[in-house]
Amino acid sequence: xxxxxxxxxxxxxxxxxxxxxxxxxxxxxxxxxxxxxxxxxxxxxxxxxxxxxxxxxxxxxxxxxxxxxxxxxxxxxxxxxxxxxxxxxxxxxxxxxxxxxxxxxxxxxxxxxxxxxxxxxxxxxxxxxxxxxxxxxxxxxxxxxxxxxxxxxxxxxxxxxxxxxxxxxxxxxxxxxxxxxxxxxxxxxxxxxxxxxxxxxxxxxxxxxxxxxxxx
DNA sequence: TCATTAAGTATGC
DNA sequence: GCATACTTAATGA
Numbered sequence: 001x002x003x004x005x006x007x008x009x010x011x012x013x014x015x016x017x018x019x020x021x022x023x024x025x026x027x028x029x030x031x032x033x034x035x036x037x038x039x040x041x042x043x044x045x046x047x048x049x050x051x052x053x054x055x056x057x058x059x060x061x062x063x064x065x066x067x068x069x070x071x072x073x074x075x076x077x078x079x080x081x082x083x084x085x086x087x088x089x090x091x092x093x094x095x096x097x098x099x100x101x102x103x104x105x106x107x108x109x110x111x112x113x114x115x116x117x118x119x120x121x122x123x124x125x126x127x128x129x130x131x132x133x134x135x136x137x138x139x140x141x142x143x144x145x146x147x148x149x150x151x152x153x154x155x156x157x158x159x160x161x162x163x164x165x166x167x168x169x170x171x172x173x174x175x176x177x178x179x180x181x182x183x184x185x186x187x188x189x190x191x192x193x194x195x196x197x198x199x200x201x202x203x204x205x206x207x208x209x210x211x212x213x214x215x216x
Numbered sequence: 217t218c219a220t221t222a223a224g225t226a227t228g229c
Numbered sequence: 230g231c232a233t234a235c236t237t238a239a240t241g242a
Binding site: 220228 | 230231232233234235236237238239240241242
């Protein structure tokens with residue numbers, strides 16, 4: 001995912017880190033809040049982060065999960081409006097924040113850096129598109145679809161195994177707009193049918209075609 | 217071994 | 230039938 005991009009755009013990635021201000025966060029810390037304008041470009045160098053929208057009733061919609069190396073906050077750089085999501089550290093996290101004015105000057109001088117930002121943004125657009133397609137499905141189908149396609153649906157983890165998704169039931173519930181017991185129930189069914197293997201905090205996918213049949 | 221957090225389950229709206 | 234709250238289990242300090 002983004003790790004490929006930072007590989008491809010190695011020089012640009014270094015440039016961003018050098019221009020940024022180092023900050024550290026503990027798991028659960030809020031890095032920036034939805035609507036804020038002062039965030040700048042956040043370059044995640046260590047750890048794992050979630051982007052989400054909070055509702056007044058306390059529930060939340062998870063938009064994506066990002067794992068270092070990755071960037072977030074690029075949308076408000078582009079249009080000068082408030083950030084569209086809140087970003088919160090899921091693990092201990094290290095970031096380099098490049099201020100909006102600095103990143104804008106850098107972008108004017110470096111088309112490759114611009115492309116890097118656009119590519120990251122495009123990837124997130126595709127993830128949102130993928131999530132939008134879920135709207136007509138029930139929880140069981142949404143979950144099956146997410147498990148098969150989690151890499152392109154907003155869960156940008158660089159896990160060594162491509163068939164292991166490291167998310168809790170609660171995170172999956174926030175992602176799909178349902179509640180944790182519903183996810184537990186559906187996952188138990190999937191496991192019983194032999195499609196997945198559950199572990200605390202992660203899920204291993206065993207039969208892709210079985211899951212694919214559910215959401216067809 | 218204890219504290220923290222994820223997962224499982226029961227109950228009440 | 231679903232969400233909340235309570236219980237149990239697992240993990241890491």
